[in-house]
Amino acid sequence: MLAYLWLLLPMLAQAAHRVPRSHGSHWNLTPRELASSTALSTDLPTPSASDSPCKRVYLAVQASNAPNDTSDDEPGPRVPAELAYECLNSIPFNQSAAVELLDSMKPYLEWQSTTSYVKDPPEKYAENVQPPYDFWSAFNAVETNVAHGIYEREYDFGWDLYQTTQQALDGHFVYISDVVGKLFRFGRTTPLVSVSEDGKDLPLVYAYTDILVSYAGNSSFKPSHIVQIDGKDTTDFLLDWSQYGAHQDKDALWNDIFYSLAQVSLGGLGTGTGSFTGGSRGRYVYPGPSTTLTFANGSKVVNQNFAKVLVDLSRVESGSDVYQEFLSPRPEDFQQILEVLEAQDGEKIRNDMSTPYHRHHTQTTPAIGYPTPVIRQRSNMNGGYFLDGQEFADVAVLTVADFVSADDRAGRDFQKINSDFIAAALAANKTKLIIDCSANGGGFIVQGYDLFKQLFPSIHPYGASRFRAHEVINELGELFSTPITRGGLETSKVFPWNYHTGLDSDDKKPSSWKQRYGPHPQGPGNDTFTSLIRWDLQDPEIRQFSGGISITGYGALSNITHQPFQPQNIVLVTDGFCASTCELFPEFLREEAGVKTIALGGRPSLDPMQTVGGTKARGALQFSQQIPQQDSNYTALNDYSYLPLARGTAAAVNARDGIRRNDDTQTPYQFLYEPAECKIFYTKQMVMDQSAVWKTVADTVWGHGNACVAGDDSFSGRQGNITAESDGRRPKMWSVRFDFDIKEAWEGLKVETDSDWFGKGDCVMIR
Ligand SMILES: *[C@@H]1O[C@H](CO)[C@@H](O)[C@H](O)[C@H]1NC(C)=O
Numbered sequence: 001m002l003a004y005l006w007l008l009l010p011m012l013a014q015a016a017h018r019v020p021r022s023h024g025s026h027w028n029l030t031p032r033e034l035a036s037s038t039a040l041s042t043d044l045p046t047p048s049a050s051d052s053p054c055k056r057v058y059l060a061v062q063a064s065n066a067p068n069d070t071s072d073d074e075p076g077p078r079v080p081a082e083l084a085y086e087c088l089n090s091i092p093f094n095q096s097a098a099v100e101l102l103d104s105m106k107p108y109l110e111w112q113s114t115t116s117y118v119k120d121p122p123e124k125y126a127e128n129v130q131p132p133y134d135f136w137s138a139f140n141a142v143e144t145n146v147a148h149g150i151y152e153r154e155y156d157f158g159w160d161l162y163q164t165t166q167q168a169l170d171g172h173f174v175y176i177s178d179v180v181g182k183l184f185r186f187g188r189t190t191p192l193v194s195v196s197e198d199g200k201d202l203p204l205v206y207a208y209t210d211i212l213v214s215y216a217g218n219s220s221f222k223p224s225h226i227v228q229i230d231g232k233d234t235t236d237f238l239l240d241w242s243q244y245g246a247h248q249d250k251d252a253l254w255n256d257i258f259y260s261l262a263q264v265s266l267g268g269l270g271t272g273t274g275s276f277t278g279g280s281r282g283r284y285v286y287p288g289p290s291t292t293l294t295f296a297n298g299s300k301v302v303n304q305n306f307a308k309v310l311v312d313l314s315r316v317e318s319g320s321d322v323y324q325e326f327l328s329p330r331p332e333d334f335q336q337i338l339e340v341l342e343a344q345d346g347e348k349i350r351n352d353m354s355t356p357y358h359r360h361h362t363q364t365t366p367a368i369g370y371p372t373p374v375i376r377q378r379s380n381m382n383g384g385y386f387l388d389g390q391e392f393a394d395v396a397v398l399t400v401a402d403f404v405s406a407d408d409r410a411g412r413d414f415q416k417i418n419s420d421f422i423a424a425a426l427a428a429n430k431t432k433l434i435i436d437c438s439a440n441g442g443g444f445i446v447q448g449y450d451l452f453k454q455l456f457p458s459i460h461p462y463g464a465s466r467f468r469a470h471e472v473i474n475e476l477g478e479l480f481s482t483p484i485t486r487g488g489l490e491t492s493k494v495f496p497w498n499y500h501t502g503l504d505s506d507d508k509k510p511s512s513w514k515q516r517y518g519p520h521p522q523g524p525g526n527d528t529f530t531s532l533i534r535w536d537l538q539d540p541e542i543r544q545f546s547g548g549i550s551i552t553g554y555g556a557l558s559n560i561t562h563q564p565f566q567p568q569n570i571v572l573v574t575d576g577f578c579a580s581t582c583e584l585f586p587e588f589l590r591e592e593a594g595v596k597t598i599a600l601g602g603r604p605s606l607d608p609m610q611t612v613g614g615t616k617a618r619g620a621l622q623f624s625q626q627i628p629q630q631d632s633n634y635t636a637l638n639d640y641s642y643l644p645l646a647r648g649t650a651a652a653v654n655a656r657d658g659i660r661r662n663d664d665t666q667t668p669y670q671f672l673y674e675p676a677e678c679k680i681f682y683t684k685q686m687v688m689d690q691s692a693v694w695k696t697v698a699d700t701v702w703g704h705g706n707a708c709v710a711g712d713d714s715f716s717g718r719q720g721n722i723t724a725e726s727d728g729r730r731p732k733m734w735s736v737r738f739d740f741d742i743k744e745a746w747e748g749l750k751v752e753t754d755s756d757w758f759g760k761g762d763c764v765m766i767r
């Protein structure tokens with residue numbers, strides 16, 4: 001049942017405080033109206049000066065006439081960012097509560113598997129990915145500040161605490177303290193893109209609306225790129241801003257800033273219109289009162305930044321009231337946590353899960369900026385497309401924007417859409433396959449196995465992982481390796497900390513918990529880890545972890561043996577935003593099947609880019625999932641308190657490292673640097689029409705153009721490092737397709753990250 005608990009924290013947050021939401025009427029502008037201003041203007045109300053900052057936020061919300069409606073996905077009321085920031089800064093600090101919180105977090109944090117490696121990473125990682133970061137010393141510094149009474153405001157403490165996990169740049173490792181995540185979300189009004197003029201020149205940064213306006217047919221309008229943001233060089237400003245993201249890879253962090261069709265296709269599950277506008281982790285960062293954009297033509301635009309109000313402040317007069325009302329858990333909050341935890345023993349939790357799922361997903365439309373699909377999942381998690389044009393007659397495109405599924409039906413849908421599309425492509429005589437994993441933050445890990453096995457049924461992939469060996473998992477292992485029947489379910493079967501579940505690195509059943517546990521000292525500092533674990537893909541119980549499916553090529557589906565495409569006729573495309581389960585799937589394609597990869601976008605440089613830029617680990621564990629049971633016979637298990645659950649809006653660790661076959665050093669994938677065979681810059685066409693991406697890719701891999709600006713000699717037998725320059729083949733500019741819908745494109749500007757949604761599945765990053 002634990003695999004179904006990922007939603008606990010958002011559910012609790014939602015139940016405790018309903019959020020007033022508005023319909024954001026300022027978005028209802030025509031392209032013409034928008035064309036008259038670069039930024040999307042917001043008419044933010046101005047409150048009176050005499051009240052306390054938090055009261056003024058409430059008055060501003062009232063003045064904005066936000067409808068009193070909590071039943072839909074529309075964004076909450078907007079107020080000036082500065083006002084919300086003043087409110088945050090008026091909340092007094094409670095030292096004793098902070099001491100209690102930090103203490104209570106420690107048992108949860110012990111699960112984090114990478115702290116010793118982040119502190120002392122392999123040289124290539126430190127050089128190409130991120131410098132060393134010592135999580136525990138950062139955490140201890142916050143603790144020292146608390147002890148010495150350094151913090152005066154709750155927000156200073158909460159922000160520092162959030163930063164301790166954020167700076168590890170591991171998409172599974174997060175603690176979003178209540179003061180950071182529960183009250184407001186920040187944002188800017190101008191979505192940006194980073195595009196190359198001819199596919200070869202270094203990309204420049206534009207306002208996305210300018211790109212749309214210039215396309216929409218007014219030939220006298222030539223968009224000017226942004227040379228400065230808030231008086232600082234655009235690239236420098238954005239490189240700094242990108243480090244607030246959740247990825248370790250700097251090119252993936254860069255892409256996360258911008259408007260992306262693939263992210264928008266996921267609706268609220270994606271990163272909205274990019275972190276610059278408050279999507280992704282950008283929503284937690286105060287962007288200042290306004291943003292000044294300076295364009296190459298010399299003109300300047302100043303836009304007020306906004307905050308979205310996530311809670312009902314009607315009963316609040318002051319910052320102290322905000323503390324009492326929202327940041328000081330009451331007995332009933334703990335009772336609620338307990339009830340949800342207890343529900344994990346039964347079926348109840350699964351039914352509860354379906355509510356937020358449907359709320360977020362029933363009203364999806366075909367992906368904006370994508371061509372008409374042959375088939376698609378209703379939330380655009382996956383879909384299949386054919387390209388127009390005779391030169392692409394043999395190319396099929398499978399989009400896999402997510403490995404997530406929230407219920408059994410969604411899990412089976414995901415599998416079936418993949419298999420139906422592969423069948424449809426073969427029936428239409430397609431011999432080549434582009435797999436576009438743009439925007440993919442992971443999901444159910446064994447769905448990654450399934451898709452790989454649909455493509456390569458004869459390969460038995462490796463996919464080993466391990467936990468950090470420490471006292472709590474040892475106790476859980478002992479406890480759950482003894483079969484117990486509860487609620488008709490033999491729980492010993494279900495948990496990964498049970499040696500009866502899963503196999504060892506040689507695909508054998510371990511003979512005892514001790515054999516699975518180890519512990520084995522590894523890596524810098526000799527931290528300890530469990531033995532390697534592989535999934536038992538034959539085990540019918542795998543459905544507990546898979547969103548309800550059997551895995552293709554195994555068990556009930558072992559009759560599927562036909563390999564649909566040759567590996568050289570498959571190419572994997574990512575935008576670097578590929579994390580979690582989306583690390584495993586590319587790893588299998590590259591290492592086990594020899595499929596080549598292409599990375600899109602990235603920083604304005606001619607250096608190579610990694611295919612996978614998000615967390616390369618094999619299992620996220622929410623804090624709530626760590627405490628399935630307290631048992632008087634065990635000591636460490638009883639150290640858990642519910643306080644961190646009550647005081648964070650998202651709380652998770654990376655619990656599992658992925659380890660490559662035959663790697664004696666057992667270095668987690670997270671710390672390997674692995675560039676794609678080719679990097680392609682986005683162009684203006686590609687950020688409006690996703691099929692322009694696929695045509696560029698197909699033409700580069702199997703056709704006559706070459707859009708690679710960095711990489712090796714993988715494609716078409718070229719020699720040496722390829723760049724469009726070095727091999728004389730120019731990138732071909734594919735125009736926006738004839739049925740591109742500009743009105744629909746404007747709709748994409750409304751999409752926002754859901755404030756209370758953190759993904760689901762056992763291997764999904766927290767966006
Ligand atoms: C808005 O909703 C709250 C809570 O349901 C209710 O108390 C209040 O009266 C409503 N206000 C209006 C203006 O409908």
Ligand SMILES: *[C@@H]1O[C@H](CO)[C@@H](O)[C@H](O)[C@H]1NC(C)=O
Pocket residue numbers: 094095096097098100323324328
């Ligand atoms: C501070 O936190 C403690 C819990 O540690 C609580 O008992 C106390 O009421 C809080 N003080 C205020 C002013 O909220």
Ligand SMILES: *[C@@H]1O[C@H](CO)[C@@H](O)[C@H](O)[C@H]1NC(C)=O
Pocket residue numbers: 218220221
């Ligand atoms: C085209 O752009 C010019 C200059 O920006 C503007 O004056 C004109 O009204 C625009 N025409 C249309 C049809 O939008």
Ligand SMILES: *[C@@H]1O[C@H](CO)[C@@H](O)[C@H](O)[C@H]1NC(C)=O
Pocket residue numbers: 037038210222223224225295297298299
């Ligand atoms: C300069 O470029 C910006 C951004 O494309 C545009 O909005 C503005 O109208 C331009 N200003 C002039 C004077 O052309």
Ligand SMILES: *[C@@H]1O[C@H](CO)[C@@H](O)[C@H](O)[C@H]1NC(C)=O
Pocket residue numbers: 427428429
């Ligand atoms: C696929 O190829 C076969 C054999 O060449 C041909 O008979 C069939 O019409 C083709 N199907 C399509 C949809 O093009």
Ligand SMILES: *[C@@H]1O[C@H](CO)[C@@H](O)[C@H](O)[C@H]1NC(C)=O
Pocket residue numbers: 521523524525526
């Ligand atoms: C790890 O332990 C081994 C064996 O005890 C020792 O030889 C090695 O120096 C230790 N490595 C580190 C980095 O502490």
Ligand SMILES: *[C@@H]1O[C@H](CO)[C@@H](O)[C@H](O)[C@H]1NC(C)=O
Pocket residue numbers: 556557559560561
């Ligand atoms: C494999 O078996 C399943 C279940 O028995 C069946 O539905 C499916 O059609 C079979 N597929 C093939 C390719 O034989």
Ligand SMILES: *[C@@H]1O[C@H](CO)[C@@H](O)[C@H](O)[C@H]1NC(C)=O
Pocket residue numbers: 631632633
């Ligand atoms: C604790 O251990 C004892 C002895 O092994 C056993 O009889 C008892 O059932 C255990 N208690 C619990 C709550 O599991």
Ligand SMILES: *[C@@H]1O[C@H](CO)[C@@H](O)[C@H](O)[C@H]1NC(C)=O
Pocket residue numbers: 719720721
């Ligand atoms: C390829 O690029 C690498 C790194 O930039 C460089 O060291 C190497 O000399 C290049 N090889 C060729 C054949 O140009």
